[in-house]
Each structure stands twice: as structure tokens, then as C-alpha cells.
Amino acid sequence: xEVEAPLIARERKAGQFIILQIDTQIGExxxxxxxxxxxxxxxxxxxxxxxxATTTLLSQKNEGDEIAAILGPLGSPTHIEKFGHVxxxxxxxxxxxxxxxxxxxxxxxxxxxxxxxxxxxxxxxxTEEMRAVADELxxxxxxxxxxxxxxxxxxxxxxCGQTPPPDLVVxxxxxxxxxxxxxxxxxxxxxxxxxxxxxxxxxxxxxGGCRVTVGxxxxxxxxxxxxxxxxxxxxxxxxxxMRMFKPREMWAKEHFCNLMQAADALAAKEGx
Amino acid sequence: xxxxxVLQKEAExxxxxxxxxxxxxxxxxxxxxxxxxxxxxxxxxRNMSEVALGYSPEEARAEAMRCLQCKNxxxxxxxxxxxxxxxxxxxxxxxxxxxxIDIIRQSSLLPAVCGRVCPQESxxxxxxxxxxxxKSVDKAVAIGRVxxxxxxxxxxxxxxxxxxVKPETGKKVAVIGSGPxxxxxxxxxxxxxxxxxxxxxxxxxxxxLVYGIPEFRLPKAIVQQEIDGLLQMGVKLETNFxxxxxxxxxxxxxxxxxxxxxxxxGAGLPKFMDIPGENLVGVFSANEYLTRANLMKAYQTExxxxxxxxxxxxxxxxxxxxxMDAARMALRLGAEEVHLIYRRTEAEMPARVEEVQHxxxxxxxxxxxxxxxxxxxxxxxxxxxxxxxxxxxxxxxASGRRSPVPVPGSEFEMAIDAVIVAIxxxxxxxxxxxxxxxxxxxxxxxxxxxxxxxxxxxxxAGGDIVLGAATVILAxxxxxxxxxxxxxxxxxxx
Numbered sequence: 001x002e003v004e005a006p007l008i009a010r011e012r013k014a015g016q017f018i019i020l021q022i023d024t025q026i027g028e029x030x031x032x033x034x035x036x037x038x039x040x041x042x043x044x045x046x047x048x049x050x051x052x053a054t055t056t057l058l059s060q061k062n063e064g065d066e067i068a069a070i071l072g073p074l075g076s077p078t079h080i081e082k083f084g085h086v087x088x089x090x091x092x093x094x095x096x097x098x099x100x101x102x103x104x105x106x107x108x109x110x111x112x113x114x115x116x117x118x119x120x121x122x123x124x125x126x127t128e129e130m131r132a133v134a135d136e137l138x139x140x141x142x143x144x145x146x147x148x149x150x151x152x153x154x155x156x157x158x159x160c161g162q163t164p165p166p167d168l169v170v171x172x173x174x175x176x177x178x179x180x181x182x183x184x185x186x187x188x189x190x191x192x193x194x195x196x197x198x199x200x201x202x203x204x205x206x207x208g209g210c211r212v213t214v215g216x217x218x219x220x221x222x223x224x225x226x227x228x229x230x231x232x233x234x235x236x237x238x239x240x241x242m243r244m245f246k247p248r249e250m251w252a253k254e255h256f257c258n259l260m261q262a263a264d265a266l267a268a269k270e271g272x
Numbered sequence: 273x274x275x276x277x278v279l280q281k282e283a284e285x286x287x288x289x290x291x292x293x294x295x296x297x298x299x300x301x302x303x304x305x306x307x308x309x310x311x312x313x314x315x316x317x318r319n320m321s322e323v324a325l326g327y328s329p330e331e332a333r334a335e336a337m338r339c340l341q342c343k344n345x346x347x348x349x350x351x352x353x354x355x356x357x358x359x360x361x362x363x364x365x366x367x368x369x370x371x372x373i374d375i376i377r378q379s380s381l382l383p384a385v386c387g388r389v390c391p392q393e394s395x396x397x398x399x400x401x402x403x404x405x406x407k408s409v410d411k412a413v414a415i416g417r418v419x420x421x422x423x424x425x426x427x428x429x430x431x432x433x434x435x436x437v438k439p440e441t442g443k444k445v446a447v448i449g450s451g452p453x454x455x456x457x458x459x460x461x462x463x464x465x466x467x468x469x470x471x472x473x474x475x476x477x478x479x480x481l482v483y484g485i486p487e488f489r490l491p492k493a494i495v496q497q498e499i500d501g502l503l504q505m506g507v508k509l510e511t512n513f514x515x516x517x518x519x520x521x522x523x524x525x526x527x528x529x530x531x532x533x534x535x536x537x538g539a540g541l542p543k544f545m546d547i548p549g550e551n552l553v554g555v556f557s558a559n560e561y562l563t564r565a566n567l568m569k570a571y572q573t574e575x576x577x578x579x580x581x582x583x584x585x586x587x588x589x590x591x592x593x594x595x596m597d598a599a600r601m602a603l604r605l606g607a608e609e610v611h612l613i614y615r616r617t618e619a620e621m622p623a624r625v626e627e628v629q630h631x632x633x634x635x636x637x638x639x640x641x642x643x644x645x646x647x648x649x650x651x652x653x654x655x656x657x658x659x660x661x662x663x664x665x666x667x668x669x670a671s672g673r674r675s676p677v678p679v680p681g682s683e684f685e686m687a688i689d690a691v692i693v694a695i696x697x698x699x700x701x702x703x704x705x706x707x708x709x710x711x712x713x714x715x716x717x718x719x720x721x722x723x724x725x726x727x728x729x730x731x732x733a734g735g736d737i738v739l740g741a742a743t744v745i746l747a748x749x750x751x752x753x754x755x756x757x758x759x760x761x762x763x764x765x766x
Contacts, residue, residue, distance in 0.1 A: 007518050024475040026569060028577035053577045069475040071512045201568065201578075204473050204514055205700050206483075206540040207560035213551050218544060223701060237551055240653040244553050245579040 001058070006042030008034070008072045014100040015078030015195065015227055018044070019203040021069040022057045030054045031200050031222075033097035034073060035126065047096035047125055074203045075226045078193075082109040084167035087159055088134070089115045089152050089181050091173020095126050097195060098172050102133045105170075111135050113166070115155050117173070121146035152177060153184045160188040168193065171230060175239045182230030192230035196221045198242060212238045273633070276309035276325060283330040290337065297340055301402065305411050306335040308626075313633040317603045320487045320571060323630055324388070324420075329367065332421040336364035336372075338402055338413045346399035347415060352749035355379040357396055357415055364418050373426040376419060381459050382452065382748065384427060384494045387420025389485060389593075390745045391624045410625070427497060435505050438465035443762045446471060446530040448515045448703070451479020452744045453536035453735030455498060456751030457758070458507045461534075464759045468507045469530075473514040476567060479538055481744070483567040484559070486597050488604065489627075492566075516706040521731065531765060532730045532758050535718060536751065539697035539736035545589065549647030550693070554581060554655035558590070558598040558694035565601050583690030585609045587658050588636075589644055590694035591621035592741075596628060598692045599636045610636045611686065615643040615663055615676050641665070641676060645683065647691055657685045697741045707731075715740065724754035725761075732758055 008018060012034050021027040030052075036045035050059050061067070078101050086105045090098040095116055106112045114134035118124050119142045131137050138155045139147025148155070152173075159166055169192040171181035178194040185192045201207040203222045210221035213234035219225065274282075286303060309325040310316070316323050327335065339361040347357045355376055363371040376383045390396075396415050397403060403412025426432070443466045447454045450472040462468045476482055478495040503509060515521060515537075524530045542557035544550050564570040568578035586602040588595050591614035602610045612631065614621060617640050621628060632638065639660070646659040661683045663676035699716035711719040711727035717740055718733040720726055726733050734750030736742055 007513075011518060021475055022577075026572070026576045028568065028579075029475075069512045071473060071475075071514055071518075073517055074514070201560055201563050202474065202483075202540075204517075204540065204702060206542070207563055208542040208544070208557040209560040211544075211551060218546075218551060220541075234551075237653060240553050241551065244581065 001046045001048070001061070002043045003046060003067060003070065004042055005044050005070050005072075006039075008070065009037040009042050009044050010039045012037050012044065012073035013077035014080065014104040015097070016073035016075045017097070017197070017226060018046075018070050018072030019074060019200065020046075020054070020058070020067060020071075022054050022067065024068045027068060028052075028054055029069075029071075029201055029203070031074070031197060031203060033195075033197070035096035035099055036129075037100075047093055049093050071203060074222060076224070078104065078170075078227055080104045080108050084110060085113065085164075086110045087113045087115065087156065087166040087169045089117070089156055089169065089171040089173065089177075090130075091117045091152060091171075091177040092119075092123060093125055094171075094173030094177070094195075095124070095130065098170070099126055099129055099133070101170055101172075102130065106133050106135075110167075113159065114138065115140065115152050116147075117141070117152035117177070118146075119143065151180075153180050156181060157184050160185055160190050165190050167191075169230075170195075175235055175242065178230060178233075179235035179239075182233070182235070186231050193227050194230040194233060195226045196228065196233070196238065197226065198238060199244065212241075273310070273313075274307055279307055279309050279331060280328050282306075283328065283334045286334045286337075287330055295337060300338050300340055301405065303334060303338045305338070305414060306331050306417070308414070308417055310630075313630075313635070316488065317600070317634040320604055322491050323488050326424055327417055327421040329369070329421075329425070332369070332418050332425075333365055333367055335414050336361040336418050339365070340401050342401050346401065347396040347413075350395040350397075350399040351379075352395065352745045353379045353752060355396075355419075360422070361413065361415070361418060364422055369422045369425045370429075372418075373422040376422065380745075380748065381456055382498055382744070383419050384423035385452070385481060385490060385498065386745055386748070387416050387418075387423055388490050389624075389743075390416055391743060392416040393625050395745070427494075432501065435459070435463060435501070437463055437505055440467065441465045441762065443467065443531045443765070444469070444529055445758060445762070446515075446521075446524050446528075446533045447536065448521075448533065449479055449536040449538060449735070450477035450499070450509070451481060451536060451538055451735065451747065453747035453751035453754070454479065454534065455502065456748045457534045457536065457732075457734070457755045458502050459505065460752065460755030461758055462502070462505050462507050464762075466759075466762060470502070470507060470509050471513045471515050472509065472511045474567065475511050477509055477511060479536075483563045484594065484597070486562065486566055486601050488600065489597065514702070516702040520706045521703065521710075522707065525730065532732065532762060534751075534754055534758060535703055535726070535731065535733040535737055536735045536747070537700055537703055537737045539741040540700040541698040541716075542693070543696050543698055544693055545644060545695065547644060547646055549649060549655075552647055552649040552653050552655050554583065554649075554689060555647055555691045555693065556581070558588075558594045558692050559697070561598055561692050562594070562601060565605065571605060580605055581690060583607055583688075585611070585688040586690045586692060587611045587613055587644070587686070587688045588692045588694055589613050590696070591616065591623060592694065592696070593623045593627055594696075595692075595694035596623045596631045596636075598694050600631055600634055602690075602692065603634055603636065607690075611639055611688065612636050613639045613642050613644055613658075613660060615641070617641060617665070620673070643676075643678075644691070648685070655689055655691055657687050658691060659683055659685050697736070699737055699740070703737075722753075723757035723760075724750060725757055730761065
């Protein structure tokens with residue numbers, strides 16, 4: 001989805017995100033990554049998955065509609081320099097935030113190997129954009145419907161076993177994928193950056209809802225992150241914290257779906 | 273607690289007995305202090321409406337008559353913005369509530385807010401002669417309650433006169449934040465004819481008045497009215513704009529043409545206890561807990577999208593106003609038991625006396641001279657208990673305060689299912705990190721001189737980002753000083 005947000009388009013750097021709200025009276029504040037931006041046109045590109053009330057409503061927006069609130073760019077930008085060989089691992093829509101990082105790493109003179117993983121071929125996003133940026137692109141799916149069959153950690157392990165090993169790994173995707181990427185690279189001593197997307201309210205450091213344990217210390221994803229050393233992150237605690245509101249979210253989703261059904265039924269009735 | 277009807281009858285009788293005669297100081301001293309009519313504790317602990325119902329005109333007059341009109345006005349010295357208290361009380365005692373509010377508004381822009389949230393017992397009312405004579409600060413003239421009445425009364429009449437704004441100067445001022453210090457600066461600077469833009473990171477303006485202080489203590493309609501007043505004066509408002517990220521201060525001044533900047537970003541970085549288990553599922557900062565409930569309206573469970581964490585037994589750590597707000601909010605969100613855990617005794621609690629009183633009436637259980645040492649979780653990392661240790665008061669320290677010392681071996685566990693940490697806020701690092709040359713102290717607060725000027729030309733700061741976590745009225749006092757300095761700076765600038 002392309003959204004007009006000129007100031008964010010101008011200021012954003014690789015690794016940063018926004019917080020979006022569908023309605024300023026009752027809407028929740030949801031962090032989403034910035035996949036791309038066009039400062040000339042003043043637009044940013046958002047890629048998201050329909051999971052809750054906000055993303056469902058967002059997916060129903062049509063061209064020309066407005067979004068009530070967008071705040072950003074938030075978070076510290078990715079540290080970009082010439083490392084040498086950078087392996088980027090993107091799982092599912094984790095490829096979207098990876099795109100600007102891969103672009104910037106490439107522009108800084110790095111050799112970029114991109115590993116893209118998804119459950120099946122239908123869930124890949126931005127494949128062509130990535131193909132254009134990366135020196136090498138490895139596709140891998142759970143069911144083998146595209147590229148290799150397996151998990152992203154397999155090619156990652158092979159790359160780490162090469163001589164010389166990669167200079168840096170950046171992994172973005174579901175928490176469980178980032179956890180296993182970090183576990184894969186650790187024995188090889190390859191520095192691994194992960195980008196976290198935890199529960200947030202304000203996104204400016206005020207609420208502390210996004211906090212994670214990194215190297216035994218509490219860090220705020222919104223101001224200290226979103227990127228951290230994957231070998232230091234306590235993923236198990238983070239994943240449990242991300243399920244904090246699951247019971248309530250399930251209820252809300254059901255409640256919301258019922259409302260939508262009721263509305264559809266009413267519309268159909270009136271249509272007759 | 274007397275019912276509102278009884279309180280009203282008493283006030284009416286008092287007024288009748290004073291009719292047509294000049295009151296002597298002795299008469300004034302004989303008038304008993306007027307209680308604030310409030311919702312019944314058992315009712316209000318389950319609703320979000322304002323707890324205090326406010327004085328009636330008769331109660332406000334009778335309470336204002338208690339003022340001895342001291343020539344030296346010690347109360348005024350206790351007020352951070354020097355409201356001319358005896359004068360406004362005199363007007364109120366005559367029933368001239370509009371006159372009273374006009375006097376207040378010359379010094380304070382937010383009387384409806386301050387009447388509700390100022391810690392009067394440690395400011396104006398602490399110095400009140402009546403309280404001194406009657407040997408109890410609780411018997412001081414209830415200045416805040418009369419102020420609140422006058423402000424509410426004036427507001428209910430509608431069409432507040434527009435604030436006069438001098439001819440446009442063409443100079444631009446950026447105000448970063450929209451809480452109490454920023455509201456004050458925006459108004460005072462706009463009055464001089466400067467072009468003022470307020471930048472707020474959230475989607476609604478008001479800062480801590482909106483995200484932090486709950487509806488049951490400060491109705492949000494009151495805050496909105498103050499913001500509307502600013503907009504009517506021509507102050508511009510940019511919500512969803514986080515200075516330091518969307519634009520830096522440098523960009524605002526060099527590219528966007530702002531001549532001066534005021535930073536009033538508040539104390540927005542919650543402190544945690546640094547104890548084991550603090551990142552378990554069910555542990556919240558008070559900021560998060562209150563923001564979900566207040567700003568995001570999560571208590572409206574049928575409509576709001578922001579979820580709440582439903583808990584039956586809640587522990588709140590801390591003894592300030594925020595701790596009281598969080599504890600009382602937990603009750604309103606359905607908690608069966610709320611345990612407030614504080615390391616010192618009630619006498620040292622920084623919270624307003626009225627908030628402590630209200631919390632107790634509503635059933636919050638106070639655990640004094642205790643502190644949490646660990647949060648315990650189940651196999652899913654969900655909070656199941658809190659481990660505390662008891663304290664006793666030791667020898668007085670250098671400041672004369674008897675500091676609490678832990679009693680060895682006194683640890684005990686309490687079964688709970690949520691923890692709210694309300695032990696204060698540090699300073700938010702965002703502006704400091706993105707503004708080269710801005711001097712900060714070792715706590716991260718912005719360093720300013722006596723006119724609230726920072727180390728950078730044209731940049732001023734005030735409120736909690738300078739003071740550390742303080743109060744609404746102190747933030748307003750800072751805003752006043754900073755605005756005067758900004759107006760002076762711009763007058764001298766070509």
C-alpha cells in the first residue's frame with residue numbers, strides 16, 4: 001500500500017517504522033515497517049498482513065481514502081557501512097522491512113546475499129525488487145512450491161560454514177525464525193542483527209510496553225531498537241510477551257467479525 | 273462522609289446566618305471546612321465518572337468566607353504561579369464568581385485543571401493562616417475547591433471572551449509537546465502576536481493531562497476546552513508529529529523558519545525496579561496501563577480496539593499520584609483486589625492527600641514499609657505472585673528523613689496476577705539524541721538557566737523534561753518564565 005506522508009518519506013532511513021491508527025477515537029496504535037519510500041512523490045510503501053482489527057480495516061481502504069493517523073519515522077536507523085559480505089534473511093513479510101536495508105547495504109559497497117523464506121510460493125513479497133538488489137537470491141519454502149524446500153536456517157548454516165564466513169547477518173521475520181537464525185549463526189561467531197516488532201502504544205519511549213531483555217538488560221524496542229544483536233535477545237520471553245493480549249484479541253476479532261457479518265446482512269436486506 | 277444533600281443544607285444555613293452582616297475573623301474561624309461532595313466510594317470504584325462532584329454556589333461562597341484576608345497573603349507565596357488568592361476568594365465570597373475567575377486567569381491559564389490536580393496541601397493551603405490557627409493543614413481554606421468551582425461555573429456559562437492577541441509579528445515559535453507547560457507557553461507567546469505551532473506525538477493534544485491523569489480525576493472535556501481556547505487564539509496544532517524523528521529541532525529552525533523553540537516533552541521514560549521477573553507477562557509501567565485506559569479508551573471494551581489486560585489481583589508499586597491513579601483505575605477495570613506496595617510510610621507518600629484518601633475509601637489495600645524484590649511467573653511466564661520484603665525506619669539521614677532499611681529474612685509472597693510499576697519517570701532521550709549541542713545533566717534532563725534558556729540560542733525548555741517528574745502547576749510556572757524569556761528574545765531579534 002502506498003501512502004502519502006511527505007515528511008516521513010523524506011526523513012525515513014532503512015530500519016525505521018511507523019505507527020498507524022485507523023480511527024483516532026477508538027482505534028489502536030499499530031507499528032508497521034516502512035518497505036519503501038519515494039521522497040519525490042512524498043509517499044511511503046507499507047506491506048502488512050491482515051491479522052487484527054486495524055490491519056483488516058486497513059486492507060479495506062480504497063485508493064484516495066485517508067488514514068486517520070501516521071506517526072514516524074520511529075526507531076533508530078540501521079547501522080550501514082561496508083562490512084563485506086552481508087547475508088539478509090527475510091521471512092514472510094519480513095522481506096518488506098528488509099528491502100531498504102538490503103538496498104542501503106548494497107549501496108555501501110557490500111556483497112548482499114538474500115535468503116527469502118515463506119510457507120509457500122503465494123506468500124512471497126517483493127521478490128523482483130529483491131532480485132534486482134541482491135548479488136545472490138535464495139528462495140526457500142516450507143512446502144517446496146518455490147525454490148528449495150526447507151527452512152531459511154539451512155542455507156544460512158551453509159553460508160556460515162563457508163570460508164570466509166559472512167561478515168554480517170541481518171534477519172527479519174517471525175520471532176521464532178529470528179531466534180533460530182541467531183542460534184544458527186552463533187557457533188560461527190557471525191554477528192547477527194534482528195529487527196523486533198513488539199507490542200507498542202506510543203512508539204516514543206513513554207509506555208515501555210515494547211520492552212525486551214537484551215544481554216540481561218531491559219531495552220525499549222521503540223527508542224533503543226528496533227534492531228538488536230540477535231545473540232543477546234531473550235526471544236522466549238519476547239514471544240511470551242507478544243502473546244500477552246491474545247485472549248482479548250481473539251475475542252475482539254470474533255466480535256469484530258460478527259459485527260461485520262451483521263453489517264453485511266443488514267446491507268443485503270436493505271438492498272432487497 | 274456526608275451526603276451531598278446534607279452538605280448543601282449546612283452551607284445554606286451558614287449563608288442565612290451571615291446575611292447582612294460583616295463577618296469578624298472570629299466568625300470566619302467558626303465556619304467549619306466544607307467537605308467536597310463526592311460519589312459514594314462503592315459506586316464510583318466501578319465507574320469512570322469524576323469522583324468529586326464539586327461545590328454548589330452556596331458551598332463555594334461559605335468556604336470562601338473562611339478566608340481571613342491576611343495582608344501578607346502567605347498562600348500566594350506558596351503558589352508556583354502566584355494566583356492572587358485572597359482577592360479571588362473575596363470575590364467568590366460575595367457570589368461574584370465571574371470576577372473571581374477573572375482574577376485567577378490573570379495568573380493561571382488552567383484553573384479548572386489546577387483546582388483538581390494541584391497538591392494544594394503542600395503549596396497554597398500549607399501556608400494558610402486558618403490551617404495554622406486550627407493546627408491542621410486539612411482545616412486550611414479549601415482554595416483549590418473554590419478555584420475549581422469558579423472555573424467550572426464560568427465554563428458552564430459558555431462564550432468565554434476571546435483572549436486578545438497583539439498584531440502579527442511574523443515570528444515563528446515551535447512548541448514541542450502539548451501538556452501543561454506547553455499550553456502555557458503557547459498562550460503567552462501567541463498573545464504577543466507570534467505565530468505558534470504546537471507539535472504533539474500522540475493523536476490527541478494535552479500530554480499527561482490526557483494520557484496519564486484518569487477521567488475520574490480530570491474529565492477530558494475540560495482539557496479539550498483549554499486546547500480549543502488556544503486554537504481560537506490562532507495557535508496551530510500538529511498531532512502525530514514527533515520532533516526528533518519526523519523533523520529535528522535543527523530542521524525546524526534552519527529549514528522551516530522557526531525563530532524560537534520551546535521543549536516541553538515531559539518525563540516520558542518509565543522507570544522500572546530492576547528486579548527479577550519484571551519483563552514477565554502481566555507487568556506494566558503505569559504509563560502503559562494508564563495510557564491504554566485513558567488515551568486509548570480501552571475501558572470501552574465494546575468499541576475500543578486497544579486491549580486491556582484483565583486481572584483480578586493487582587499489585588501497584590509506588591506512592592505517588594500516578595500510583596494512586598493506577599490503583600484506582602485497576603479497580604474500575606474490574607480488579608477484585610488492589611494492593612499498593614510502598615517502601616516508606618504514608619507520611620512520606622508524594623501523592624496528594626485527597627488521592628490517598630480516595631484510594632483507601634475505594635478499597636485499595638495499602639502495604640506500607642514493604643517493597644517488591646521479585647515478580648514470580650508460571651510456566652508460561654505469566655505473573656502469578658510477587659515477593660516482597662519488609663522495611664523499618666532507620667536513623668535519620670543527612671536530610672533528617674528516616675530512611676527505610678530492609679528487615680533481613682522478612683521476605684514473603686503474595687499471589688497476584690498483574691503488577692503495575694509506578695515509581696517515576698526518567699527523561700526521554702529522543703530530543704537529546706537528535707539535537708547536537710543541547711546540554712543535558714547526568715539524569716538526561718535539559719539544563720536551563722533562570723529564564724529557562726537552554727545551552728542553544730533560541731531554544732528554551734521547561735516542565736518535567738527540566739525538573740524531572742513534578743507537577744502540573746510547576747510545569748505551568750516553568751512555561752510562564754520560558755514564555756516571558758522567548759517574548760523578550762524575539763523582541764530583540766530582527
